[in-house]
Amino acid sequence: MAQATIGDSEFDRDTAVTPREDEDGVYDAHLSAGWTIIHAVNGGYLLALLGRTLGQALPHADPFSVTAHYLTPSAPGPAVVRTQRVRTGRTLSTGQASLFQYDENGAEIERIRVLASYGDLDALPDDVRTTAKPPAIPPIEHCLGPSDAPAPIPGSSAITERLMLKLDPTTLGWAVGAPSGKGEMRGWFGLADGRDPDPYSLLLAVDALPPTAFEMGLTGWTPTVELTAHIRCRPAPGPLRVSITTRNLAGGFLEEDAEVWDSADRLVAQSRQLARALRTP
Structure with missing residues (x-):
């Protein structure tokens, strides 16, 4: 099977939105069942869809900082995204977006709300000063x-x-x-059709691995309450390495800190989320 390219991938099709001609800043979307975990739509997929929508709605296309609050579980099916420009500057634009679905009576229910700043990743300076190091992960052929x-x-x-x-x-x-x-939790990450990573797929990558709670002995669902992702630079082609850690599980909540590294050994994305740790009976 030929390798998919950016813009011509199942991920691109499933995160695409259609602007309404009669409502400025409003977009129709369809949440694909292909990105579900059990019955809920994956939070990283939702973040990528809203990230792509704001990339269309704002004068700058690249997400720099995206903060999402997950309000109610999303389900496969039709949705509407309502966006608003908050501020537009020369180097950064800020906007917000909310995704809604419909109940059995046709009323809108807000699923997720995002506030984000966008810019131009290609305009960033090359200077890097860091103590961060790529995660030590065995070669892909030795991973499972x-x-x-x-x-x-x-x-x-x-x-x-x-x-x-x-x-x-x-x-x-x-x-x-x-x-x-x-x-x-650590591993290699990519899209199954071979599509190379871009800023939008990085929003998926920060929330696509199994939860760290599994390795802490919990087997229940860990729904995200809030997630903030920082996109640091445009990723190089090739697989990504993702490392996620949790230091504190208390009161039924835990944090997950994620780092995403590209094939050029650059830290391309970071995130922190707060999640509920639901125990199974």
């Missing part, structure tokens, strides 16, 4: 994907068929009933 699991993985679903996801075996104790107790 959903098809390598000895039994069905909790939470696996349609989204796994659309991802190239190979996880570090040292973060997979949960898959064989022996979680390490550490809040760590």
Whole structure:
């Protein structure tokens, strides 16, 4: 199968929106069932869809900082995105977007609300001063994907068929009933059709790995409450490396800090999210 290209991929089609001719800043969307976890639509996919929408609505196309509050679970099907320009400057534009779906009576229910700043990643200076280092992950051929699991993985679903996801075996104790107790998840990430990464797919990458709660011994769903992603530069072609850590689970909530590195060993995205840790009965 030929490798998909940016703009001609299932990911691009499933995050596309259509502007309404009669309503400025309003877009129609369809949430694909292909990006679900169990029955809910993946939060990273939603972030990417809203990120692409704001890239169309604002004069700058590249997301720099995106903060999302997940209000109610999204379901596959039609949706509407309402956007608003907050501020427009020479180097940064700020806007907000909300995604709505409909209840059985046709009333709109807000699913997710985003506030974001956009700019031009190609205009950033080359100067980098950092102490950050790429995560130590074994080569892809020594990592494991959903098809390598000895039994069905909790939470696996349609989204796994659309991802190239190979996880570090040292973060997979949960898959064989022996979680390490550490809040760590690491792996190689890409789209299954071979499409190279771009700023929008980075918004997916920060929330596409299994939750760190699995390796802490929890097997329930961990719905995101709030997520902030920073896109640091345009990623180079090739697979990404994603590292996610949790240091504190307390009061039924945990944080997840993610780093995304590209094939040129550059830190291309960072995120922090607050999630609920729901225990199974």
